[in-house]
Amino acid sequence: MNRNTRPDVVTKAIEVLDELGLPDLTMRRLGAELGVRPSALYHHFPSKQALLAAVADELLDRAPWPAVGDWTTRTAATCHVLRDTLLAYRDGAELVATVHSFGLGARRPYELLVSTLAEGGVGPLAPTAARTLLHFVYGHAVDEQTHLQAAAAGAIGDDPLETGPRASEDFGVGLGIVIAGIQVMHAAQPAR
Amino acid sequence: MNRNTRPDVVTKAIEVLDELGLPDLTMRRLGAELGVRPSALYHHFPSKQALLAAVADELLDRAPWPAVGDWTTRTAATCHVLRDTLLAYRDGAELVATVHSFGLGARRPYELLVSTLAEGGVGPLAPTAARTLLHFVYGHAVDEQTHLQAAAAGAIGDDPLETGPRASEDFGVGLGIVIAGIQVMHAAQPAR
């Protein structure tokens, strides 16, 4: 009898995602959780993909994005915050990576990185550099979350390189590789 | 009346993938294409995921992997061959990236890169460097293929940064960033 609003649906979707995981976040399950038929959700969103995009954007809006520092430390901080955000929700990495690659949402990290790099003087390399950083962060987070859940399910003995504190170190090393590469290619660029 | 063998199934699956795309590569469709009930496929593979892993491995086995050159040019060549292979089949990038991240197959590029980097003297950084390269190549190829198909469907006007020769340049620049970063971080490593 209490009718649902669009933000209600997104909030409940995040709960279902975190408790059941992305494969169980179905229109039918989400409808049931809201006390409503699946078809009612199509009053709020034109498709499931649009719903997932709204969920991804909401997760990213909750993140404590950094605002200060020179471009290298701010870029690194942004990537660490992004990773932490993706890992903070069950299947968060896969969800956000999918939404981003379909071009339906999750644009915030890209825009933050491009403007950080542009303000840092990286210039015309900024969009390519930002995408390279995002490919690394999403890929690493998806791998880590997949192996984390495999280990939690007991299917595989903890691979220490993919789980726990070793994964954080590994993320930092990989991120260092990409940022160092941006610095080098930027310096090798003809001046403007 | 002619019964199917395991390689038959993989070969037909690649045909269906390339003609219909990954969403239409269903057990039911593939069975129909082989003149067989969907349940018959479970005699050859324990699950759809196992089938997809075999398909990904077959695609990767067909690639002309490079075998010579110093580690930087050989690494670059391996990444270019991988990208070309992924883009040579409809939805090839998404298929191989998914299989790889689930840990069920598609291990060949990782092994090639690790041994190339190790022989190049990159030492303990090799596994992390290889994964960073793969995150970039898979992420870039998935993006490119997604936008290519969106452009082909006419939904979006060709984004020149994501399509055509500009995409190749962009891939090369991003790859240059990662390889340069590996060189820097390797040089910054304490000697062993």
Place this chain on the structure above:
DNA sequence: ACCTGAACACCGTTCAAGT
């Protein structure tokens, strides 16, 4: 070894109609 037949337990989406 390879396949059939039939079932189980689900999906996303549409659409006329209700309040």
Place this chain on the structure above:
DNA sequence: ACCTGAACACCGTTCAAGT
């Protein structure tokens, strides 16, 4: 504005039984 009821056109997987 938000939802119901009912349908459409599908999924992956299991399992006893057939050849």
